[in-house]
Amino acid sequence: MSGELAEPIDVTATQDCAPTFDEAIAFIWAEADMLDRLDYKPWLKLWTETGEYIIPVERDAPDYADALNIVLDNQEMRESRAKRLLSGFSMSSAPPARTVRTVSRFAIQAQDDTSITLRGAQMLAEYKYQHMRFLPADMLYRIVRGPDGGLLIDRKVVTLINAEDFQFGIGYLL
Amino acid sequence: MSMTDFASLVKDDRVHTALYKDPAIFEEEMDRIFNNTWVWVAHDSDIPTKNSFKTSWVGRQPVIVTRDKAGEVHVLLNRCRHRAASVCEKKKGKASVFVCPYHGWSYDVDGKLRKVPHAKGYDDSFDTADFPLISLRTESYNGMIFATFKQDMEPLVDFLGSARKWMDLFMKQGAGFGVKTLGEHKFRFPGNWKIQLENTTDAYHFPIVHKTFLDSLDAETEDVFDVLGQGGWVEDLGNGHSVMVMIPDLIDLEDNLDAPIPERFAAVAKELADEGYPDDEVRKIVRAVGGSGFNLNLFPNVACSMAFFRVLRPVAVDETEITHVAIGMDGGPVAGNRARLRLHEHFQGPMGFGTPDDAEGWERVQRGARAGDDLWIMLNRGVAAPEGRPEPGHNAGDVSAETGMRAAYQMWKRMMTA
Numbered sequence: 001m002s003g004e005l006a007e008p009i010d011v012t013a014t015q016d017c018a019p020t021f022d023e024a025i026a027f028i029w030a031e032a033d034m035l036d037r038l039d040y041k042p043w044l045k046l047w048t049e050t051g052e053y054i055i056p057v058e059r060d061a062p063d064y065a066d067a068l069n070i071v072l073d074n075q076e077m078r079e080s081r082a083k084r085l086l087s088g089f090s091m092s093s094a095p096p097a098r099t100v101r102t103v104s105r106f107a108i109q110a111q112d113d114t115s116i117t118l119r120g121a122q123m124l125a126e127y128k129y130q131h132m133r134f135l136p137a138d139m140l141y142r143i144v145r146g147p148d149g150g151l152l153i154d155r156k157v158v159t160l161i162n163a164e165d166f167q168f169g170i171g172y173l174l
Numbered sequence: 175m176s177m178t179d180f181a182s183l184v185k186d187d188r189v190h191t192a193l194y195k196d197p198a199i200f201e202e203e204m205d206r207i208f209n210n211t212w213v214w215v216a217h218d219s220d221i222p223t224k225n226s227f228k229t230s231w232v233g234r235q236p237v238i239v240t241r242d243k244a245g246e247v248h249v250l251l252n253r254c255r256h257r258a259a260s261v262c263e264k265k266k267g268k269a270s271v272f273v274c275p276y277h278g279w280s281y282d283v284d285g286k287l288r289k290v291p292h293a294k295g296y297d298d299s300f301d302t303a304d305f306p307l308i309s310l311r312t313e314s315y316n317g318m319i320f321a322t323f324k325q326d327m328e329p330l331v332d333f334l335g336s337a338r339k340w341m342d343l344f345m346k347q348g349a350g351f352g353v354k355t356l357g358e359h360k361f362r363f364p365g366n367w368k369i370q371l372e373n374t375t376d377a378y379h380f381p382i383v384h385k386t387f388l389d390s391l392d393a394e395t396e397d398v399f400d401v402l403g404q405g406g407w408v409e410d411l412g413n414g415h416s417v418m419v420m421i422p423d424l425i426d427l428e429d430n431l432d433a434p435i436p437e438r439f440a441a442v443a444k445e446l447a448d449e450g451y452p453d454d455e456v457r458k459i460v461r462a463v464g465g466s467g468f469n470l471n472l473f474p475n476v477a478c479s480m481a482f483f484r485v486l487r488p489v490a491v492d493e494t495e496i497t498h499v500a501i502g503m504d505g506g507p508v509a510g511n512r513a514r515l516r517l518h519e520h521f522q523g524p525m526g527f528g529t530p531d532d533a534e535g536w537e538r539v540q541r542g543a544r545a546g547d548d549l550w551i552m553l554n555r556g557v558a559a560p561e562g563r564p565e566p567g568h569n570a571g572d573v574s575a576e577t578g579m580r581a582a583y584q585m586w587k588r589m590m591t592a
Contacts, residue, residue: 055525057357066508068357068500068515070525077520084386084527091383091538092530129537131364164265166360166495169530 019116019151024143025106027151028120032103035173038096040082043173047153048144053078054157055174057164070160070167071174085172092171097128099172103139115144115154122158124174133168136161180590184583187554193586194366194543194551200491207474207589208233212313212320212333214476214485215239215249219317219354219504220266225283228266231487232310232321238262238272239319240283249312249321250285255305272307285309316341317353318476336411336565340470344478346427347501349462354504355483356515359523362495363533365540367488368586370496373532374469374477374484375408375418375578377401378555383535387527390520395438406467406573407559414473414585416578420480422563424467431457439463445509459510462503465517471578473585482518492540498522498529553579 019027034043047053053073054064061067073081085093101124110117120139125132142155158174160167180202183190192199215230216239227240229252236252238261252260254274261272261281271288273280278291285307290296310321313330315338320330331338345353363370373379380401381388388396401420408418419425431454435443439460446456465481477484483499500518502511521528543551556575564570571577 057359057523065512066515068359068523069519070359070523072516072519080390081527084390087386087389089389090386090531092534129541164360166362167524168362169533170525171530171534174525 017145018111018114019143019145021106021108021116021118023151024116024118024141027143028103028106028118028141031153032101032122036099036101038086038172040086040173044079044082046151047075047078048146049075051075051078051153052155053153054155055163056157056159059159059163070163071158081173090171092169095128096171097126097133099124099126101125109140115142117142117155122174126170126172131168135167135170135174137174181587184587185550186580188550188552189583191543191546191549191551193368194540195491197491200366200488202590203586204233204488206592207586208488209235209323210327210589211324211474212322212327212330213474214318214472214483215312215321216319217317217353217355217483217499217501218314218319219352221247223268225270226266226268227262227264227283229262229264232323233488236260237310237321238307239321242282242284246284247312247314247319248284249310249319250281250307251310253307254279255287255307256290261307279305281307316345333413334415334472335413336568337413337415337417337470337472340411340417340468341478343426344466344468344470347462347465347481347503349427349459349503349506349510351503351506353501356500356502356511356518358500359498359518359526359529360495361498361524361529361533362489362493363536363540364493365536366491367486367494368582369536369539370486370494371471371474371582372579373536374471374479375416375582376576377406377408377418377420378574378576379532379535380420383531384528386531387521390527392438394436398436402574404573405560405563407563408556408571408573408575408577409559409564410569410577410581412581414582415471416581417468417470418573418578419468419563420573421467424464427461427466428458431461435460436464439513442509442513446507449507449509451507459503459507463510463513463517465514471582473582481514482522494536496533553583 055071056069058067064072084090088094101122103120103122105121107119109119118141122137122139124135138159140157143151144154146152213232216228220228221241224241224243227238230237230239238250238252240248252262254261256277256279259274259276261274271280280288282288287302287305312321315330315334404421406419410416443456443460470478475486485497487495489495502514523529553576556571556577559570
């Protein structure tokens with residue numbers, strides 16, 4: 001590592017400012033890895049207290065709160081959902097379908113002093129009971145820096161390619 | 175398969191496993207049942223104004239439900255009379271004309287063929303009056319629109335019979351504003367349609383399959399959803415219809431308005447009060463927001479299920495599509511409808527706390543049914559209904575009785591052997 005990058009002043013600056021594009025991407029990859037490994041308890045800690053996790057039915061709903069969604073979770077609902085999925089008493093998630101996902105095609109949608117908003121694409125394959133299914137989605141992440149310098153998700157919107165059409169039961173997190 | 179064979183597959187207390195997995199039986203069902211009775215296609219609020227439309231299905235056949243300028247509802251086969259192209263591929267919207275994209279034949283919303291491009295290419299015997307979109311017989315009751323291919327089918331009100339009382343009770347969720355559809359969750363499961371039909375009248379599975387839903391509720395609400403412990407019942411309403419009352423306290427939403435507002439609705443009640451709704455209105459709206467305490471199964475394809483419409487569509491012998499239609503108050507308070515949307519999302523849909531487990535259970539039924547060619551699906555559960563609750567003369571059992579399933583299969587037998 002070069003001496004230039006190691007200068008303490010750079011670290012301080014990074015920890016105070018909005019997440020960079022590269023930081024945000026690395027963070028999203030780490031989140032995707034967590035979800036494929038069903039590591040839901042640490043996943044809950046990746047969010048701001050007011051963070052919203054949304055999987056819409058309508059692709060262009062003007063306000064998700066006034067529309068029917070597949071998921072519209074605040075912190076309490078996320079915790080409740082993770083608890084349910086890990087409980088062992090939900091037959092659709094004990095065990096859930098196996099999943100393999102990648103997230104890419106990132107583009108910066110917005111950036112300000114405290115946050116970065118990225119668009120992306122998620123390609124997810126699931127497998128259970130001899131069925132292989134493919135659930136591509138457009139992604140939107142608003143990511144902020146937490147008080148300890150780490151990154152947090154403030155908003156995540158997973159718009160499935162066929163959001164308004166039929167799905168099969170989904171016993172894991174997208 | 176002969177009619178006698180169909181009859182032998184349904185006994186009073188069991189049905190043969192072939193009903194879930196024999197493709198020949200499925201083909202006959204599409205003809206003898208879905209093309210031969212009233213099938214639910216839409217709710218009035220799906221087509222609220224003149225020239226509004228919604229695409230839907232009658233069995234395996236795609237239809238367009240339209241409202242014409244006079245307000246009359248039409249159900250039309252979604253197929254151009256020329257060379258069969260579908261004339262509408264939108265889920266819903268507004269249109270004063272449907273134009274076939276292939277050769278430009280255009281149709282009025284009542285199905286009449288309006289115009290044919292380059293008409294000179296037809297000889298004088300060609301008459302547009304001979305080629306309207308095929309129109310199905312259409313009738314509605316309390317906002318629910320049904321269609322049928324059977325021209326001499328009995329009137330819808332007679333077909334619904336005793337179920338109408340329960341439809342009227344169910345629509346009290348409009349809290350005086352009227353009921354409006356708010357959105358749809360659609361999902362499929364690899365299994366036969368009758369597995370889903372059974373499930374709407376199956377309280378027995380609830381505490382087992384939906385344990386994680388119950389665990390996610392506060393204590394007071396968990397008590398409300400103790401569906402086996404409140405003296406409910408299942409009642410055969412005739413023609414394959416049945417009602418399963420799980421929460422007797424929530425049969426009539428205009429009763430007990432003086433009862434304390436449950437804790438989980440305190441926030442919405444406060445929001446309504448802050449908006450200026452008087453106390454009695456707040457109580458009525460909040461009680462309606464919580465939904466009804468019963469599932470009304472209307473044979474063959476729709477249920478008024480506690481707080482939503484559950485619509486089934488047979489796709490193949492081993493694939494079924496379910497639509498859970500969220501409903502709310504038409505023009506009612508935003509806070510109330512938001513609360514209903516969140517309640518719906520909590521249980522329903524492909525990632526709800528209830529639906530995925532139902533879907534997995536139904537898939538397991540279809541997978542298991544591959545075994546045992548001579549085995550039967552048992553529908554023999556049930557003890558006496560609580561005294562004085564079901565209508566006198568109606569066949570009924572306790573809340574977890576399989577009475578509703580037996581009623582549906584007796585109707586199946588009647589239609590398959592007619």
